[in-house]
Amino acid sequence: MKNNRIAAIDVGTTKICTIMAEVDENGLPTVLGVGVVPSNGLHKGMVADFKDAKESIQLSVMKAEQAAGYKMESACVGITGKHISSVNNHGVVSITHARKIVHPGDLERVLKIARDIELPQGREILHVIPRSYALDGQTGINSPVGMHANRLDAETNIITAASTSVQNLAKCVRSSGVKVEDIVLEPLASAEAVLTEEEKQDGSILLDIGGGTTDVVVFQNGSAYYAFVLPVSGYHITRDVSIAAGISFDLAEEIKIKYGNVIPFSGSLPDKKDIVMGEFSISHDNLTKIISTRLEELLRLVMIELSEINFPNVASLNMVLSGGSANIPGLAELAVSTTRLPARIGYPFRLPGVSDALSNPMHATGVGLLLWKLINDEKQSRNANYISRLMGRNI
Ligand SMILES: Nc1ncnc2c1ncn2[C@@H]1O[C@H](COP(=O)(O)OP(=O)(O)OP(=O)(O)O)[C@@H](O)[C@H]1O
Ligand SMILES: [Mg+2]
Incomplete structure (x- = not known):
């Protein structure tokens, strides 16, 4: 088999990240080109100005192409925004073959029923994720094919999106000269880049805190149980700093990135002094308080959402934080003290090739989109050992 080329475009609110890779005959990727540029024309994860967004995507693709040395034909693209919603659904079928063995066709039938939800007008299904199966009432079965039963139940998680948002994003990418291969919910992609198989099995919650949205996905027993998007993120932190200090957004962003942290002042550090930027100043203490307040509130909102969906094992979840705002020093400690998890x-798994620039948590979505494509293509070809081989190569 000849080497295959794949690509991913993370269309974020603050940056666009394009990754081009070649996949060898064993299905393993090597990154050949990366293009990261600031993004224009996006608001809270969604396309707000078509022309600006298209130009940013074009620039990012061009940069990646220059590095890779070939033209990109198609890509896997990420989507987010508060229009995303997730519902759990259920399907059941009888097994009628003479020997009562579950066939792949039975699995298809039950999933077809489990994806049959009433869609409000203007919405479409992005993903149907099988969560677990039950055979004659015995729950928690991961792969029922080949087992005996009279009845097969399937639990699914169905992720839907506003059709206009999906279409606008796809049109934007297409008009920049790239065919859209898949549209993937961004936190599902990020999860592939940062969660280990154990974390997915044992239960974990991933928060990708970006520039426009916080994308959340909960994993249990190896698959996505629930996903949601909160319209609060790094942008709000910067805005809080800018209002509190009476300075411009751009200056507040610079101060946040240079000095921002959520580690409480210990009294013995030489940090007590004010941060002075031109004519303006703010104390380290104040800056820490502003940033911690907003992040604590965000973490609480996530926990409230979890309690509203009645997630059964909140206390057993491991929390993993990605996105650009996960660079704020002390965030993991703040998350532990606020959520008790x-x-x-x-940090995204390291891919072979020119991927040094992708080691920041802000690139979890980009790296994850590439992995999502690989893992899902392999799942379809039923190559069960694929993920362990991928991990064995220390990505
Ligand atoms: N070192 C840092 N300290 C604090 N914040 C940072 C740091 N680096 C990046 N950020 C913040 O991360 C945010 C951008 O994150 P990211 O690149 O993940 O967002 P995005 O993917 O463009 O947006 P979204 O996913 O929300 O649409 C910005 O708000 C930026 O200020
Ligand atoms: Mg993002």
Whole structure:
């Protein structure tokens, strides 16, 4: 088999990240080109100005193409925004073959029923994720094919999006000269880049805190249980700093990135002094308080949402934090003290090739889109050992 080329475009509110890779005959990727540029024309994760967004995507694609040395034909693209919603659904079928063995066709039938939800006008299904199966009432079965039963139940998580948002994004990418291969919910992609298989199995919650949205996905028993998007993120932190200090947004952003942290002042640090930028000043203490207040509120909102969906095992979840705002020093500790869950920062798995620029948590979505494509293509070809082989190569 000849080497295959794949690509991913993370269309974020603050940056666009394009990654081009070649996949060898064993299905393993090597990154050949990366293009990261600031994004214009996006608001809270969604396309707000078509022309600006298209130009940013074009620039990012061009940069990646220059590095890779070939033209990109198609890409896997991420979507987010508060129009995303997630519902759990259920399907059931009888197994009628003579020997009562579950066939792949039965799985298809039950999933077809489990994806049959009433869609309000203007919405479309992005993903139908099988969460678990039950055979004759015995729950928690991951792969029922080949087992005996009279009845097969499937639990699914269905992720839907506003059709206009999907179409605007797809049109934007297409008009920049790239065919859209898949549109993937961004936190599902980020999860592929930062969560280990154990974390997905044991239960974990991933927060990708970007520039326009915080994208959340909850994993249990190896698959996505629930996903949601909150319209609060790094932008709000910067705005808080700018209002509190009476300075411009751009200056507040600069101060946040240079000095921002959520580690409480210990009294013995030489940090007590004010931060002075031109004519303006703000104390380290104040800056820390402003940033911690907003992030604590965000973490609480996530926990409220979890309690509203009645997630059964909140206390057993591991929290993983990615997105550009996960660079704020002390965030993992703040997450532990606010939510009482163990927490860590999610750095994307390292891919072979020219991927040094992708090690920041802000690139979890870009790297994850590429992996999502690989993992899902392999799942379809039923190559069960694929993920362990991928991990064995220390990505
Ligand atoms: N070192 C840093 N300290 C604090 N904040 C940072 C740092 N680096 C990046 N950020 C913040 O991260 C945010 C951008 O994150 P990211 O690149 O993940 O967002 P995005 O993907 O463009 O947006 P979204 O996913 O929300 O549409 C900005 O608000 C930026 O201020
Ligand atoms: Mg993002």
